[in-house]
Amino acid sequence: MMKPILEIKSISKKFLIHHNKQGQAYMSMRESITSVFKRNSSVSEEFYALKDVSFNVEPGECIGIIGKNGAGKSTLLKVLSRITPPTKGTIISRGRMASLLEVGTGFHPELTGRENVFLNGSILGMIRKEIQAKFDEIIDFSGTEKFLDTPLKFYSSGMQLRLAFSVAAFLEPEIMVIDEVLAVGDAEFQKKCIGKMEDVNKNGRTILFVSHDLNAVQNLCRTAILLKDGQISMAGESDAVINHYLHSGSVATNTWTQKADSNHPHFKNIHVNLEGTQPNLKLIIQSGIKCFPEMMPSFIAFDIFSKMGIPLGQAIPKLEPFIVPGNTEIILTTEIELNGFVPGDYYLDAWIGPHFSETYDWQKECIEFSIIDSPQINRTYPHPASHGFFVPPSKLL
Amino acid sequence: MIKLIETEGNKFWRNRLSGSSIFQKFVFQYIKALKTYICPVEYEIKPHQKLNLGLKEIWQYREMLFFFTWRDIKVKYKQTVLGFAWAIIQPLLLMAIFSLAGAALNIPSESLPHPLFTYSALTLWMIFSTGLTSAGNSMLSNANIIRKIYFPRLIIPISSVLTSLFDFLMAFIILIGMLIFYHDRITFDLGKFLLLFPVSIIITVISTFGIGSLLAALTIKYRDFRYVTPYLVQILMFVTPVIYPISIFHFTGAKYILAINPMYSAVELFRSGFNGQMLEWKLVGISLFFAILFFIIGIYYFRKTEAYFADLA
Numbered sequence: 180m181m182k183p184i185l186e187i188k189s190i191s192k193k194f195l196i197h198h199n200k201q202g203q204a205y206m207s208m209r210e211s212i213t214s215v216f217k218r219n220s221s222v223s224e225e226f227y228a229l230k231d232v233s234f235n236v237e238p239g240e241c242i243g244i245i246g247k248n249g250a251g252k253s254t255l256l257k258v259l260s261r262i263t264p265p266t267k268g269t270i271i272s273r274g275r276m277a278s279l280l281e282v283g284t285g286f287h288p289e290l291t292g293r294e295n296v297f298l299n300g301s302i303l304g305m306i307r308k309e310i311q312a313k314f315d316e317i318i319d320f321s322g323t324e325k326f327l328d329t330p331l332k333f334y335s336s337g338m339q340l341r342l343a344f345s346v347a348a349f350l351e352p353e354i355m356v357i358d359e360v361l362a363v364g365d366a367e368f369q370k371k372c373i374g375k376m377e378d379v380n381k382n383g384r385t386i387l388f389v390s391h392d393l394n395a396v397q398n399l400c401r402t403a404i405l406l407k408d409g410q411i412s413m414a415g416e417s418d419a420v421i422n423h424y425l426h427s428g429s430v431a432t433n434t435w436t437q438k439a440d441s442n443h444p445h446f447k448n449i450h451v452n453l454e455g456t457q458p459n460l461k462l463i464i465q466s467g468i469k470c471f472p473e474m475m476p477s478f479i480a481f482d483i484f485s486k487m488g489i490p491l492g493q494a495i496p497k498l499e500p501f502i503v504p505g506n507t508e509i510i511l512t513t514e515i516e517l518n519g520f521v522p523g524d525y526y527l528d529a530w531i532g533p534h535f536s537e538t539y540d541w542q543k544e545c546i547e548f549s550i551i552d553s554p555q556i557n558r559t560y561p562h563p564a565s566h567g568f569f570v571p572p573s574k575l576l
Numbered sequence: 577m578i579k580l581i582e583t584e585g586n587k588f589w590r591n592r593l594s595g596s597s598i599f600q601k602f603v604f605q606y607i608k609a610l611k612t613y614i615c616p617v618e619y620e621i622k623p624h625q626k627l628n629l630g631l632k633e634i635w636q637y638r639e640m641l642f643f644f645t646w647r648d649i650k651v652k653y654k655q656t657v658l659g660f661a662w663a664i665i666q667p668l669l670l671m672a673i674f675s676l677a678g679a680a681l682n683i684p685s686e687s688l689p690h691p692l693f694t695y696s697a698l699t700l701w702m703i704f705s706t707g708l709t710s711a712g713n714s715m716l717s718n719a720n721i722i723r724k725i726y727f728p729r730l731i732i733p734i735s736s737v738l739t740s741l742f743d744f745l746m747a748f749i750i751l752i753g754m755l756i757f758y759h760d761r762i763t764f765d766l767g768k769f770l771l772l773f774p775v776s777i778i779i780t781v782i783s784t785f786g787i788g789s790l791l792a793a794l795t796i797k798y799r800d801f802r803y804v805t806p807y808l809v810q811i812l813m814f815v816t817p818v819i820y821p822i823s824i825f826h827f828t829g830a831k832y833i834l835a836i837n838p839m840y841s842a843v844e845l846f847r848s849g850f851n852g853q854m855l856e857w858k859l860v861g862i863s864l865f866f867a868i869l870f871f872i873i874g875i876y877y878f879r880k881t882e883a884y885f886a887d888l889a
Binding site for chain 1 (some may be wrong): 620621639640642643646647650651654655720721722723724725726727883884886887
C-alpha cells in the first residue's frame, strides 16, 4: 500500500478582520504606533476561512473542490501550495507540487514571448532543461510562433492568455493544484486545456482542481469535495457530491437584522430563501416591518443587483400603499420569480415608503444570494457577463 | 530531477538491503539522505516553521533565482538606446560632479586624484544604493507572484543584490582603466588590493542584503518605508567617505559614530589597495561588527515575517 501523496490534517486558517480600516490589508506605521497606546481602538473580528479540514489524496487521483464563493476553496489551495501558512494543523506532501492559481504569473510586458515562456516556466517550477525540451511544443500549442521575439506588451490579451495557458499545460509535477483558471479564454482553447489536463492525469499525476464549472469537474474528476463555510460538507464520488450541491435546499439562505432603532417605519429583519430548482427558481423574502401610528400608508419594493452593482430589476409585490398606520409589527412574505437568472452572486435592496418619491427605509445590499445552476439544463458553456444576467425563456414556434 | 514517488527500483533495493550488513544499510541510508537533500521527497506544512537562513531551500530554487536576476537585468535596460552603458554613465556623471566640487572646495582626497578617489567609492556605493532601493521595493513589485506562487521569499532581495552586482562589474572595468591611467600618481599595492578587494565586496553584499531584506519586510507591512528608503540611501551617502576622507574629522567621537555605517569599512578596505594609507583598524572593526549585526537582524526579521507576506502583499 502506497502512502497518500498529500495528507491534510485538520487545517484551519484564521483571518482577523479589522473593521475600521476599509479593506486595507497593510497598515501604516502611524496606525501601529498609535495602536500601542490606544487599546481596543480597532475592532477586529476573527474569521475562519477554513475550519478543521482533513482529507487524504492518493497518487494519481484527481479531486475537484467545489463550493460557493467564500466557502474557502481558494484559501485551501493557497495553504496547500504553501503561499500562506495554516493557523492550525499540518499538511504532509510527498511530491513536487506546482500550483496554478493564475495563468501567466510573473509575465513581464517588456520581455519577449520567448523570454516570458522561460521566466513563467521557471516560476511555475520547471527547470531550464525541461523548458528547453518542451519549448517547441509549448509554442506550437499556443499558436504564437510568429510573435516569439515581440515584447509581450504588443500581444493581444487573447494571445497573452494562450501563451500563458500553454506554459501551464506542459507542467509535469507530481501534484498539480489548479484554481479557476479555465474560467477565462475562449471555449475552443478551454476544451484543448481540459483535454491536456486529462492526459496529465492519465500519466499518473495527481490533480486538485477548483472550479465553478461543475461540468468540467464532473468530466475530469472522479472524486469531489464540497466546501461550505470553511468546512468539508461532503466528499466522495463527484457525481453524488455535485448532485448534493445542486439540490442542497437550493442555493442561499440569508438573514439580515436591523440593529439600530428609529422612529420611522423600518425593516426589523429580512430573511431570504431560494426555493425550487432552475429554471423555476423563486426567492422567498420574509420581512418584519415596524409600523408607527403617525405614518402614511406605505408599500414595499425589492431591487436586485448584480455583484458589480448593475441594477437588474425592481420587484413591487403590490403597487397601492397597503401597510396601514398603527403601533404594530407586521411580517410580510414576498415571492419573486427568478426565471432565467444565470449563475452568479446577487444583492438585494429592500425599500419601504408611502410614494415612489418618498422613502421611509431603504436597506442597501442587505441580502446576498447566489445561484449555482444554469437555467438551461445541460448547458456546459458558462454564462459570461457579456451576455447579460438572465436567459429569457424562449421557444421555436 | 529525481523521481519522488517510490519506484520499483527503489523497492527492489530496499528489499535486498534489509537483512544485509550494517555497512550496506548505512550506505543506503546515506544515499537516501543525499537524495532528500537534493530534493525533498516529503515535506510538512505547519503553522510555525523554524528559523534559519533556509540555504538548502534557496539552493533548490536556484533556477528561479537565476531567472529573477536575469529578468531584472534585462528589464532594467530594455528600450534604452544606451543599454548597459547606463551602468557606467551613472557613476561617471556622479564622479564628474563630486570631483569638481571636491577640487573647488579643496576637500582632501588621501593624495589620490579626485576622480579616482570618488569613482572608486562610487562603484561600491552603487551596489549598496541600487541594491537597497530595489530590495526595499522588491516585495511590492513582485507582489503578484508572491500572492500566487510559493518560493523561498529571500530569493527576491538576493536577486536585487545580484542585479546591482552586475552593474558593478560594468563599472569596475572603468575603474581598472582609471587605475592604469593614474598608475604613476598612486601607490598601488597589488597584494593588498587582491586581498582586501574581495573582502570589501563581501562586506558590501552582506550589508546591502541584510538592510535590504529588513527594508523589504518592513515595506510590505508598513508602506511608509517606500518613502523612508530613498532618504535613508541619500543620507547614508553623505556619512560614507565617498566624497571626503574620514580623516577630515579631527574629533575622534565623530569618527566612531560614522563608523557605525557598514559601508565605511567596505570603502576604506577597497581604497587601501591603492591609496597608500594605513587603515584605522578600530574603526574598520566597528563598521564590520555593525555590518554583521544588521545582516543578522535583517535576515531574522525577514524570515520571521515572511510566512505572512502573501496575506499582506
